[in-house]
Amino acid sequence: MTTYDSKPVAKWNTRDFQAYLKAEHERLYGVPYVPFRGYQAEAGMLGHWVGTKRKPGEYGPEITKRFIDLCFAQYRPTAEWPGISFGFMQTYMGRNLQRAVAEIRAEEAAQQRREQQAEIGDDFY
Structure with a gap:
């Protein structure tokens, strides 16, 4: 069975995200992960963001x-x-969404510039 750590993030589904949340939470904080309103409700929230087989996600x-x-x-346990x-x-912590979007878009733009540069080649300049 493939899990989140054996496939690229672009292929992750809600189960992969829940497994990642659980593993990272226990690694970082040393306590069991408790989903918001239960795993099924959380899967719905994640599906809205990530997408499902039937419907693309918002992000x-x-x-x-x-x-x-x-x-x-950023989180500091109490x-x-x-x-x-x-x-x-x-x-x-919704403010982090804007930062995440900005970082991903900047990385994609930089990658696109690198690809264009490679296409043109150094001998152009």
Whole structure:
């Protein structure tokens, strides 16, 4: 069975994201992951962002993963809130979505410039 760590992020589905959230959460915070309103509700939220077999997502897997990673990097656990969930990230850390989109778009533009440069070749200049 393929899992999130054996395929590119672009191919991740909601199950891959839930497995990633669980593994990263336990690695970073040392406590079990608890999904926002349960796994089924969280799968619906992730499906809206990432997409499903039937419907494309609003942001896609790359932006969603970058958003999650930014949230994990910024979150500081407390005694009352020792961990976070995707629902918490969406609700209270939504500002990271703009940053994730901007970073991904900048990387894509840089890649496109590199490809154009390679097409043209150095002898043009």
